Amino acid sequence: MEHMNVFHRIFHGDLHPLTNQKTKEYYLTYLENKEHDELGRCDFIDLKMTNTSTITLKFWYYQSLFNHTLQNIKWDLHKKLFSLDKKVEDIDNLIKNYQNYVLNYMRIIEQNYLSAEDRRSIFKISEEKTNTDIFKILYKTLDSILLFLEETFLKYIDKSLDIPYQQRLWFAHQNQVTINTIQDKIPSLKVPKIVKDEIHQLLSKIKDNTISDLTYESKEYYSTFIKVLDHLFNKEKLPSKEQLYEVLISLDFNTFKIFFFMTDDIKNKIKSLKNNEDKLKLYREYFKKVKPIVNTIPYRLNPKLPPLRKNLLDWITEEITFYEELIKFDKSRVLEETFNNRKLLKVSVPEVSLITKLLYESKVIDGPRTELFSFLSKTFRTEKAALISSESLSNNYYSVSESSKRSVKKILKGMLLQLDQMKGEL
Numbered sequence: 001m002e003h004m005n006v007f008h009r010i011f012h013g014d015l016h017p018l019t020n021q022k023t024k025e026y027y028l029t030y031l032e033n034k035e036h037d038e039l040g041r042c043d044f045i046d047l048k049m050t051n052t053s054t055i056t057l058k059f060w061y062y063q064s065l066f067n068h069t070l071q072n073i074k075w076d077l078h079k080k081l082f083s084l085d086k087k088v089e090d091i092d093n094l095i096k097n098y099q100n101y102v103l104n105y106m107r108i109i110e111q112n113y114l115s116a117e118d119r120r121s122i123f124k125i126s127e128e129k130t131n132t133d134i135f136k137i138l139y140k141t142l143d144s145i146l147l148f149l150e151e152t153f154l155k156y157i158d159k160s161l162d163i164p165y166q167q168r169l170w171f172a173h174q175n176q177v178t179i180n181t182i183q184d185k186i187p188s189l190k191v192p193k194i195v196k197d198e199i200h201q202l203l204s205k206i207k208d209n210t211i212s213d214l215t216y217e218s219k220e221y222y223s224t225f226i227k228v229l230d231h232l233f234n235k236e237k238l239p240s241k242e243q244l245y246e247v248l249i250s251l252d253f254n255t256f257k258i259f260f261f262m263t264d265d266i267k268n269k270i271k272s273l274k275n276n277e278d279k280l281k282l283y284r285e286y287f288k289k290v291k292p293i294v295n296t297i298p299y300r301l302n303p304k305l306p307p308l309r310k311n312l313l314d315w316i317t318e319e320i321t322f323y324e325e326l327i328k329f330d331k332s333r334v335l336e337e338t339f340n341n342r343k344l345l346k347v348s349v350p351e352v353s354l355i356t357k358l359l360y361e362s363k364v365i366d367g368p369r370t371e372l373f374s375f376l377s378k379t380f381r382t383e384k385a386a387l388i389s390s391e392s393l394s395n396n397y398y399s400v401s402e403s404s405k406r407s408v409k410k411i412l413k414g415m416l417l418q419l420d421q422m423k424g425e426l
Contacts, residue, residue, distance in 0.1 A: 059129035063137055069141065073148075074145075139165075195261065259311050283316055343380050344381055346383065348384065351407050354400055356369075
């Protein structure tokens with residue numbers, strides 16, 4: 001990277017435009033020696049013969065220096081690419097080093113030497129050829145290196161880094177018409193305003209080239225985003241709210257506003273239900289809707305935020321767990337209250353059934369057996385059964401065991417003995 005040393009000298013050494021105060025003769029001599037520079041011999045004679053200011057000569061000096069540096073870097077990279085002793089890993093590291101090196105210096109120029117207005121007209125050179133113009137052509141030179149890396153070494157570049165500024169301009173320009181068409185249709189969507197605004201604002205940033213970090217990955221994301229919306233909005237019928245939400249999830253449109261809006265939308269539907277079982281059922285339905293959605297692109301809108309689909313599934317899962325526990329708690333509470341209110345019978349369920357059978361067969365009780373079984377199950381409990389089911393009472397009613405007979409005989413004998421011992425009225 002020896003030719004890159006020129007930039008090191010510009011930012012950290014003797015070639016800094018603000019501190020470099022060479023004489024007029026020095027700049028003329030340098031330009032005269034660069035016969036093949038794009039300035040041309042005729043233009044050079046004009047500069048020499050006319051009373052050109054030192055600052056203008058200084059501008060042409062840097063213009064020439066940057067042009068030669070750019071050509072040398074391109075040629076040097078070209079030779080290294082086709083060098084037989086270069087391994088793929090070495091080329092990969094080399095290209096990524098160039099990317100980081102160049103982008104770092106471009107950020108320094110943007111942050112320290114160009115105003116907001118200058119950045120908006122970064123490729124426009126004034127008639128005065130000021131120091132700011134020198135930093136502009138320096139920025140353009142660095143950007144041209146990035147563009148060369150992209151065009152020549154695409155498979156080696158780091159896709160997470162910013163794209164060249166010239167590519168930013170072209171990307172905004174080539175998508176302008178499509179974005180305008182999409183934005184014209186957004187007001188007609190039957191979706192809440194917050195969703196319309198989020199989509200509209202992102203498209204405006206792309207169109208106006210005001211996205212702060214436009215990387216190769218984000219460029220691919222925005223390209224897919226525009227393509228999918230264009231296809232969706234060009235159908236005979238505009239998408240419904242549910243269809244649009246599904247598309248936004250598949251595109252991983254993971255803004256905080258969209259996530260909170262979608263969850264609030266679900267919460268509002270849940271609030272309309274009074275029964276916890278119905279609420280749980282609805283959450284499970286949403287889970288089934290979101291889970292099968294497949295991402296249409298390997299990138300997401302905000303790489304630093306969790307994926308929208310994962311966020312939604314995690315949130316819905318938490319709500320499902322909450323309502324499952326709530327329902328479980330409600331059931332245990334009802335069971336506890338029921339248990340406390342039921343009268344304890346110190347006999348077993350089969351014995352209760354057999355006593356009931358004796359009452360029926362001796363005509364002491366009459367009427368539907370199922371109603372009696374239901375009454376007994378709701379009113380009594382045994383030491384071994386907190387809940388007596390109607391089914392167990394019915395089964396033991398029609399299937400009497402010998403052990404139940406012996407137990408009930410013992411109970412009845414005890415009753416008869418007590419009856420004999422009771423004193424009647426005088």
